[in-house]
Amino acid sequence: MEHCLSVLRAFPPDTPLQKEEAYNAAIKAHVDALDALLAKHIGNLVAHAEAILSALDPTQHTTSYIAVIETVIKTDPKSLVSRPDLLDKIIQCLVLFDTRQVRYVGAAFRAILEHVIFTKLFSPRIAVDTAVTAILRLDPQGTILTSTHCILANLAYTTGCLKYAQPVLEKSILFFPEPNYKPRFLCEKSLPPCAYVTCSSGLSARLTSTSLLEYDLLRAMMYIEQKRWDRALDTLEQCITYPTDENSVSNLMLQAFYKWCLVSLLLHGRIIGFPGNAAPGAAAAFDSQGDVYISIDTFFAEENAVALKAHRERHEARFIADGNLRLVDEVIVSFQKWQVIGLGSLYCKISVSELRQLTQSATTGQSLETDAEIEALIRSMIASATLDATLEPAAGDRPAHLAFSPSPPLIPEAEYATQLQAASRASPRFPPASKP
Numbered sequence: 266m267e268h269c270l271s272v273l274r275a276f277p278p279d280t281p282l283q284k285e286e287a288y289n290a291a292i293k294a295h296v297d298a299l300d301a302l303l304a305k306h307i308g309n310l311v312a313h314a315e316a317i318l319s320a321l322d323p324t325q326h327t328t329s330y331i332a333v334i335e336t337v338i339k340t341d342p343k344s345l346v347s348r349p350d351l352l353d354k355i356i357q358c359l360v361l362f363d364t365r366q367v368r369y370v371g372a373a374f375r376a377i378l379e380h381v382i383f384t385k386l387f388s389p390r391i392a393v394d395t396a397v398t399a400i401l402r403l404d405p406q407g408t409i410l411t412s413t414h415c416i417l418a419n420l421a422y423t424t425g426c427l428k429y430a431q432p433v434l435e436k437s438i439l440f441f442p443e444p445n446y447k448p449r450f451l452c453e454k455s456l457p458p459c460a461y462v463t464c465s466s467g468l469s470a471r472l473t474s475t476s477l478l479e480y481d482l483l484r485a486m487m488y489i490e491q492k493r494w495d496r497a498l499d500t501l502e503q504c505i506t507y508p509t510d511e512n513s514v515s516n517l518m519l520q521a522f523y524k525w526c527l528v529s530l531l532l533h534g535r536i537i538g539f540p541g542n543a544a545p546g547a548a549a550a551f552d553s554q555g556d557v558y559i560s561i562d563t564f565f566a567e568e569n570a571v572a573l574k575a576h577r578e579r580h581e582a583r584f585i586a587d588g589n590l591r592l593v594d595e596v597i598v599s600f601q602k603w604q605v606i607g608l609g610s611l612y613c614k615i616s617v618s619e620l621r622q623l624t625q626s627a628t629t630g631q632s633l634e635t636d637a638e639i640e641a642l643i644r645s646m647i648a649s650a651t652l653d654a655t656l657e658p659a660a661g662d663r664p665a666h667l668a669f670s671p672s673p674p675l676i677p678e679a680e681y682a683t684q685l686q687a688a689s690r691a692s693p694r695f696p697p698a699s700k701p
Contacts, residue, residue, distance in 0.1 A: 372467025389424035407436030411469035
């Protein structure tokens with residue numbers, strides 16, 4: 266045991282390695298020594314993993330810590346269920362690792378992290394929290410999409426933990442992991458994360474088009490769940506406009522398009538034109554297979570609550586099969602709200618009773634029965650900032666009415682150009698990415 270510990274604790278050495286070349290050589294030699302130790306003493310290391318790890322510090326002996334844990338997972342994964350102390354060590358490893366050392370054992374580190382995500386050794390909340398911490402420790406800005414992101418999103422969605430994965434899922438992706446890039450020294454302190462979170466370091470597997478589409482679709486589901494319609498619409502558009510063969514459209518892209526139609530109606534009250542630059546073949550597929558969703562826009566334009574209600578009932582089975590019934594019902598509820606908003610372009614003020622007669626609920630296909638109901642609807646719209654207006658109560662002979670706030674005056678073209686130039690000068694510039 267003492268011999269094993271002496272090898273496991275050999276890196277980092279007592280005297281700090283100042284030069285990157287010396288650090289690189291020493292840690293590579295240590296990884297080779299770990300491989301030899303594991304080959305010779307694997308049974309002893311697996312049986313006494315808890316005691317061995319207790320003698321190590323995950324922040325100092327990261328490579329050794331990872332090597333021992335990965336060996337247990339590879340050789341005796343079933344034993345983990347009855348080894349709570351070892352499970353605690355696994356979590357410590359994933360949230361406290363040294364960010365330089367981990368670059369040299371990236372594949373082993375990822376194997377441990379994926380084991381936590383894929384298996385049911387931990388509760389979904391703990392697994393998601395651990396993965397989020399590990400990902401952001403590797404890449405604090407969260408700008409690199411890795412294979413771990415994709416399986417994290419899947420776990421978070423299927424277990425109802427999307428909000429806990431939000432610190433990772435809401436990040437803007439700027440880089441994909443390079444498949445073959447290798448810096449001179451992985452340990453360079455000045456390396457940006459995109460230079461070592463790569464396929465060659467093992468910190469990510471290669472990404473497929475399916476995994477990319479699924480990741481964006483799951484991110485959109487998170488925004489839909491939070492009713493952040495603008496972010497949901499942008500994310501769904503990334504799915505819809507994914508580069509593809511002229512005549513091939515995946516099921517994931519179709520699902521994204523169906524949701525895009527509904528979110529567009531919620532955000533704008535209309536389907537706002539075809540998204541992005543989809544290929545002609547893809548556009549034709551969306552148009553033909555998404556007709557049941559596109560038709561909803563027609564009923565909004567015609568302000569036909571009766572037809573919209575009937576459409577929802579007629580195609581309920583389709584909406585359920587697509588997993589969109591709740592979102593469709595959200596659109597149904599928004600129908601009357603958009604009618605109220607639309608009246609702001611015609612009226613400065615309108616009585617509550619007139620408003621009730623001029624709008625209809627698509628849930629019932631009729632106008633609301635009482636003025637109190639329309640007043641409640643208006644108050645909820647004002648409170649949620651959906652409607653910029655004031656509800657003024659009845660006073661004397663004057664009935665209760667809604668006063669729409671005036672639209673802001675248009676900015677003169679010259680002034681707009683000046684503001685645009687000022688905003689452009691003030692915008693932060695991303696530094697150029699390191700060249701692979």
